[in-house]
Amino acid sequence: MDKRETGKLIIDHTSYSTTFSRRFASRKPYEPPVPGRIQSFIPGTIVEVLVKVGDTVREGDVIVILEAMKMKNRLISHLDGRVVAVNTAPGNRVTKGAVLVEIA
Amino acid sequence: MALEKKIRELKEKREKMLLGGGEDAIVKQKAMGKNTARERIMSILDPGTFNEYDMFVEHDARDFGMDKKNLPSDGVVIGTGTVHGNPVAIFAQDFTVAGGSLGLMHSRKITKIMDHALKMRIPLIGINDSGGARIQEGVNSLAGYGEIFFRNTISSGVIPQISVILGPCAGGAVYSPALTDFVFVVDNISKMFITGPEVIKTVLGEEISMEALGGARVHCETSGNAHFFASSEEECFSQIKRLISFIPKNNQVRATVTEALPPDASYDIEKIVPGDPTLPYDVREVIRAVADNSDFFEIQEMYARNMVIGFGRLGGRTVGFVANQPMEMAGVLDVDSSDKAARFIRYCDAFSIPLVTFVDLPGYLPGVDQEHAGVIRHGAKVLYAYSEATVPKVTVILRKAYGGGYIAMSSRHLRADFVFAWPTAEIAVMGPEGAANIIFRKEITSAANPDEMRRQKVDEYRDKFANPYVAASRGYVDAVIEPSETRRLLLHGLEVSENKDVQLPWKKHGIPPF
Numbered sequence: 018m019d020k021r022e023t024g025k026l027i028i029d030h031t032s033y034s035t036t037f038s039r040r041f042a043s044r045k046p047y048e049p050p051v052p053g054r055i056q057s058f059i060p061g062t063i064v065e066v067l068v069k070v071g072d073t074v075r076e077g078d079v080i081v082i083l084e085a086m087k088m089k090n091r092l093i094s095h096l097d098g099r100v101v102a103v104n105t106a107p108g109n110r111v112t113k114g115a116v117l118v119e120i121a
Numbered sequence: 122m123a124l125e126k127k128i129r130e131l132k133e134k135r136e137k138m139l140l141g142g143g144e145d146a147i148v149k150q151k152a153m154g155k156n157t158a159r160e161r162i163m164s165i166l167d168p169g170t171f172n173e174y175d176m177f178v179e180h181d182a183r184d185f186g187m188d189k190k191n192l193p194s195d196g197v198v199i200g201t202g203t204v205h206g207n208p209v210a211i212f213a214q215d216f217t218v219a220g221g222s223l224g225l226m227h228s229r230k231i232t233k234i235m236d237h238a239l240k241m242r243i244p245l246i247g248i249n250d251s252g253g254a255r256i257q258e259g260v261n262s263l264a265g266y267g268e269i270f271f272r273n274t275i276s277s278g279v280i281p282q283i284s285v286i287l288g289p290c291a292g293g294a295v296y297s298p299a300l301t302d303f304v305f306v307v308d309n310i311s312k313m314f315i316t317g318p319e320v321i322k323t324v325l326g327e328e329i330s331m332e333a334l335g336g337a338r339v340h341c342e343t344s345g346n347a348h349f350f351a352s353s354e355e356e357c358f359s360q361i362k363r364l365i366s367f368i369p370k371n372n373q374v375r376a377t378v379t380e381a382l383p384p385d386a387s388y389d390i391e392k393i394v395p396g397d398p399t400l401p402y403d404v405r406e407v408i409r410a411v412a413d414n415s416d417f418f419e420i421q422e423m424y425a426r427n428m429v430i431g432f433g434r435l436g437g438r439t440v441g442f443v444a445n446q447p448m449e450m451a452g453v454l455d456v457d458s459s460d461k462a463a464r465f466i467r468y469c470d471a472f473s474i475p476l477v478t479f480v481d482l483p484g485y486l487p488g489v490d491q492e493h494a495g496v497i498r499h500g501a502k503v504l505y506a507y508s509e510a511t512v513p514k515v516t517v518i519l520r521k522a523y524g525g526g527y528i529a530m531s532s533r534h535l536r537a538d539f540v541f542a543w544p545t546a547e548i549a550v551m552g553p554e555g556a557a558n559i560i561f562r563k564e565i566t567s568a569a570n571p572d573e574m575r576r577q578k579v580d581e582y583r584d585k586f587a588n589p590y591v592a593a594s595r596g597y598v599d600a601v602i603e604p605s606e607t608r609r610l611l612l613h614g615l616e617v618s619e620n621k622d623v624q625l626p627w628k629k630h631g632i633p634p635f
Contacts, residue, residue: 026451028483029523029555033399033451038426039342040457041450047489060325086324110326 052095055118061085063109068118072100080118083111094120138176138193142217150217155287155310156354158198158213161248164358166202166211173200175233180226185257192218195226196251199234201243204365205377210238213248216288221251223294224258228265235272242371244281246361249298250288266293273300278471280371283361286311286337286347287354299346302468303364303420306337306347307357313340313347338423345424345457363418367432367439369472376439376474385415390604394481396545398521398552398587401448404429407479407519408442411435411608417442421461427451428458430465435477436612441469444479445530447520454526455486456499463502463633470510475615478531481520483552500529501634507535509631513618515611518542518589518598523551533597538621539614541607542589542598549591553583 022042025032064082068074074094081092102119105111139159141147147157156164163171178195180187196218201210212234214221231247238245254262276282277300284298285305289312298304298313306313314335321327321334333339340347349364351357369376388410394402409415412433419431426449431442443462445452469476485491485500507514507529515538516531527548531537542548550556558565561578568574585591592598602610 026453026483028451028453028487029551030558031399031483031552031554033401033447033483035401035447035451036449038450041486044488044490060327112325112327 053098053120054116055080055092055094055120057083057085057092057111057113057115057117059083059085059090060113061090061111063105063107063111063117064089065107066103066105066118068100068103070100070103074098074100074120080120081105083117092117096120135176141193141215142219146217153288153310154354155216155250157217158215158248158250161285161287161354161358162198162200162202162211162213164355165246165361166204166209167206170202171200171211172202173198175199175230178226178230180224180258182224182255182258182261184259187257190219192224194218195224195230196221197223197227197230199230201234201237204244204362207243207365207370207377208241209244209246209365209370210234210241211246211248214251214288216250216252219255221288222253222255223251223262223265224255225261225265227255228262228268231265232268232272235269235276238280239272239276242280242373244283244365244368244370245276245301246283246285247297247301248285248287249290249294250286251294252289253292253294263293266297269297270300273297277302278372281365281368281472283364285357285361286313287357288312291315291317291335295346303349304340304347305349305351305357305361306340307351307354308337310354311337311340311347341421341423343424345421345461348421350423364432367418367434368474369439372472374473376472378437379413379434381434381437382414384410384412384608388415390607394519394543394545394604398545398547401451403448404444404446404452404479404481404519408433408444411611412442413437420465425455425457425461427453427455428462430462432474435608435615438475438615440475440477440615441465442477442479443531445482445526447481450486452482453484453486454482454496454500454503454529455491456494456496459496459499459503463499463506466503466506466510467633470506470512473512475513475515475618476507476510476531477611478514478516478537480516480518480522480527480530482523482526482530483521484524484526498634500525503529504535505631505633507531507537509625509633511621511623511625513615513621514538515614515618516540517607517611518546518548520545520547521552522546522548533599536623538618539610540598541600541602541610541614542593543604543607544589544601546589546592546598546601547587548589548598549586553579553587556586557582 022037062084064084075097078094079091083090098120101121105117196215199212282301284301312331341350349360390410393406408417417433429444429446533540557578565575589601
């Protein structure tokens with residue numbers, strides 16, 4: 018049961034030999050948010066996709082309607098741009114953080 | 122003659138109730154590796170001491186055909202008895218009766234025994250094995266839960282409250298255990314969650330088994346909701362009895378004092394901690410080397426292992442040990458370990474259990490995830506808990522005590538009563554490498570050989586500051602001691618603190634960084 022990763026943990030330039038917790042060993046590197054990505058902020062079902070590839074969108078335009086916990090959420094664009102990818106369709110069930118539409 | 126008949130009638134009525142949901146339901150319960158409610162109670166209590174109350178309580182629900190349903194004892198067994206000769210109040214939900222579902226009378230039985238426990242200032246043990254609210258009783262079930270949660274909260278810090286999860290405990294029901302002091306779980310039997318796998322699947326499309334979502338291991342390792350993990354109900358019962366042997370029965374009295382036994386002679390305290398501060402070791406060995414009979418009862422053994430907490434005895438008196446664990450994550454403070462330690466410190470303080478702290482930590486865990494998870498707020502809990510605690514506090518700095526970690530771990534500045542340091546202690550703002558790199562940055566970068574200069578400056582810093590004597594010269598450390606003197610000084614420190622009296626300014630309550 019207890020096979021966990023061992024290694025060096027560096028704190029203030031000092032390297033300590035130790036065992037890593039599972040949480041630490043499986044942590045994901047931080048990724049800064051990309052403003053052109055329309056992502057599901059909660060798992061749910063896509064109700065409507067209001068854009069198609071090539072469309073011009075403006076900041077504040079509704080891009081996708083995502084239903085989750087009986088609420089219909091409007092996902093809006095954070096920038097002016099052009100739709101370069103639509104990765105989902107109405108009826109799709111999506112996990113949290115899925116990239117639904119990409120705007121550049 | 123008439124009396125005999127009446128006594129026979131009573132016996133028959135009792136016999137019927139003792140069968141709970143009936144033989145078939147009991148067979149099913151056993152097939153799941155589970156004991157019945159009354160068997161569980163009797164396994165925890167001293168033999169022959171259980172007295173059951175409210176055996177003949179009936180529900181009075183009328184809707185959905187409930188008026189035709191007879192639920193023996195309304196699916197919960199309550200009573201009092203003794204553990205190690207000390208009285209306790211206990212309840213156990215009976216899964217064989219309507220799945221142990223909680224209706225109004227069921228909850229009234231539980232709150233009755235909770236009221237008893239609080240009034241009599243005796244520990245409360247609750248055994249949870251229930252499918253949840255009795256839907257047919259509607260809002261009355263919710264009222265029942267609310268009344269239980271309220272009492273859990275009001276009793277908190279007055280009497281010990283122990284929750285034992287021996288079956289499902291789902292939805293709102295989980296909040297009663299969460300409000301109590303210690304939660305016991307058993308592998309493959311305990312299941313705790315707010316929303317079950319079914320709901321998660323329909324709403325979110327995520328598939329997960331009950332065990333992976335809220336099984337015993339998950340709550341001991343990942344969520345930290347449970348404190349004690351057992352492989353069987355029997356093991357769980359002996360853990361409960363062991364816990365009760367360490368704690369007082371309420372917040373007005375001290376835990377039972379036992380015979381003072383010396384530690385096991387096979388522990389050589391000078392051989393446990395490596396001199397090199399970057400090398401790991403098991404700090405529990407240090408605890409065992411000083412504790413009576415080398416007996417250490419660890420709490421939350423599988424959660425946030427970089428912090429070790431648990432009970433032991435010194436000179437026959439119960440103490441709470443708190444220690445950084447260098448062999449896990451170098452013993453750093455992080456979100457989970459701070460939370461774990463702070464709660465335990467507050468438990469000990471509420472129940473007059475002295476705190477013994479062993480310090481060996483490099484500081485806080487760096488990382489975006491930690492910062493975003495609120496390590497500031499969680500780390501602050503440790504400062505809060507130690508500062509607020511007025512029980513005797515004795516600290517032993519074994520090796521590293523750097524920066525904020527030094528302050529947090531029961532330092533003099535948070536009013537530790539005694540702070541001892543081993544000669545291997547390094548009490549400094551940070552480790553020599555880090556400090557030298559900052560203080561001598563110019564000298565290092567402008568040197569002909571920067572690496573050589575760095576090494577030289579690190580050594581310089583180490584010689585001057587990586588020791589206990591700078592702190593000792595300010596009186597922050599009371600005495601630099603040999604490792605072999607540790608037990609004697611702990612015993613002495615606790616003896617001197619026996620009648621410690623500290624008054625905090627009046628307040629309704631503080632606002633800890635929850």
